[in-house]
Amino acid sequence: MSDTLLTVRDLHTHFRTDAGTVRAVDGISFEVQRGEVLGIVGESGAGKSVAARSIMRLIDSPGVIVNGEVRFEDDLLVGVERGDDPDGEPRQDPEMLSSREIRERIRGREIAMIFQDPTESLNPVFTVSEQLSEIIGLNRDVSAAEAEAIAVERLREVGIPEAERRMDDYPHEFSGGMRQRVLIAMAFACEPSLVIADEPTTALDVTVEAQILDLVKDLAARYDTSFVWVTHDMGVVAEICDRVAVMYLGELVELADKDDLFESPKHPYTRALLSSIPVPDPRVSRETVPLSGDVPSPIHPPSGCRFHTRCPSLVAPAELDLSDDEWDRVRRFVRAVQRESPDAAADDARATYFPDDLPAGEAVERALSLAAEGAWRDAASLLTETFVEPSVCTSEVPALESPDELDRIVSCHHYS
Numbered sequence: 001m002s003d004t005l006l007t008v009r010d011l012h013t014h015f016r017t018d019a020g021t022v023r024a025v026d027g028i029s030f031e032v033q034r035g036e037v038l039g040i041v042g043e044s045g046a047g048k049s050v051a052a053r054s055i056m057r058l059i060d061s062p063g064v065i066v067n068g069e070v071r072f073e074d075d076l077l078v079g080v081e082r083g084d085d086p087d088g089e090p091r092q093d094p095e096m097l098s099s100r101e102i103r104e105r106i107r108g109r110e111i112a113m114i115f116q117d118p119t120e121s122l123n124p125v126f127t128v129s130e131q132l133s134e135i136i137g138l139n140r141d142v143s144a145a146e147a148e149a150i151a152v153e154r155l156r157e158v159g160i161p162e163a164e165r166r167m168d169d170y171p172h173e174f175s176g177g178m179r180q181r182v183l184i185a186m187a188f189a190c191e192p193s194l195v196i197a198d199e200p201t202t203a204l205d206v207t208v209e210a211q212i213l214d215l216v217k218d219l220a221a222r223y224d225t226s227f228v229w230v231t232h233d234m235g236v237v238a239e240i241c242d243r244v245a246v247m248y249l250g251e252l253v254e255l256a257d258k259d260d261l262f263e264s265p266k267h268p269y270t271r272a273l274l275s276s277i278p279v280p281d282p283r284v285s286r287e288t289v290p291l292s293g294d295v296p297s298p299i300h301p302p303s304g305c306r307f308h309t310r311c312p313s314l315v316a317p318a319e320l321d322l323s324d325d326e327w328d329r330v331r332r333f334v335r336a337v338q339r340e341s342p343d344a345a346a347d348d349a350r351a352t353y354f355p356d357d358l359p360a361g362e363a364v365e366r367a368l369s370l371a372a373e374g375a376w377r378d379a380a381s382l383l384t385e386t387f388v389e390p391s392v393c394t395s396e397v398p399a400l401e402s403p404d405e406l407d408r409i410v411s412c413h414h415y416s
Helices: 048-055 099-106 128-139 144-157 176-187 206-223 234-240 258-263 268-275 324-338 349-353 361-372 376-388
Strands: 004-017 020-033 037-041 063-072 075-081 111-114 194-198 226-231 243-248 251-257 408-411
Touching (some): 004 048, 004 226, 020 048, 020 063, 020 243, 037 048, 037 234, 048 063, 048 075, 075 099, 111 176, 128 144, 128 176, 176 206, 206 226, 226 234, 234 258, 243 258, 243 268, 251 258, 251 268, 324 361, 324 376, 349 361, 361 376
Parallel strands (some): 020 251, 037 226, 037 243, 111 194
Antiparallel strands (some): 004 020, 004 063, 063 075, 243 251, 251 408
């Protein structure tokens, strides 16, 4: 038996809207091993949740999985290939399971899901007993009495006091943390091999979140269950994950062992995410990674590396003969102008950003004058044309590379 439980290859999930095609997931690949917790992390809009739902084909219209393969053990859950017409229907692999086969053979039985909001996942008009027992009865060959006994045991396992009595309660009679425990009990009801958790602790306070994470780790070890854990919280990643996939604007930018990622992040976006984690001790100093601007539109993603519009480590244009120190000063000035920072327009702006001579002098000199006049847009356009557009980060898509001896891949021109 292979150690690989889940394989995702070149997955693309798009949403066709009146404004254009939203490329929510645009070519990601990863594997999940038996007993492993893989974290998928990134900002809102990175495509994390869409990627997780695509695994189980839980994509509602106007969303379409336009390309990719998702294989769970020997079963092909997703097998589609983009046709010659980008707006046409993708071709389906005849080996791909039907929706009915996934519903009857896979969903709930082999792969379970835990969603962010229990109030949307639990039916308010049925008791916990009815909802738990139904899942068990549909997926396991047991009697109604046996299903109810298993349901009670699952509630006990997730730490719900007086589990037998509370079986007859409705979802609204539980607190938010207890409702999330009920969802976890439902996910583990049939002892699945894989659980996909879509930000299940986001709405909980930190104390309850810590309890839920401890509970999940205990259940995962008890049932040898693998996890795909979607989150935007690097603290949760540190607590529960074995490996981490970092997503940005629909793409995978770094995939690494958790300890390697925290000790030595390679992609500039990963470094920025890690620098955003609060430090409990205010006396501890550490480098912060500033990011300018917002996540671009997934309808019209930037050319080249999609992170280049916010990247603090943009590669210098090859035709400019700049030292590392000169390029660092230029990048700092470009970011300041893009943010319309007052010190970039101050009388001493030149001394602040370029205390020695001016790199690529004419463009920088002109941008300093424009900023001083308040012509921020013109200054930003000039700097973009001179320093950003000629960069390889803007013109070429970076390949996934392994920059060190570790089991890690990074999509960044610094390692190409």
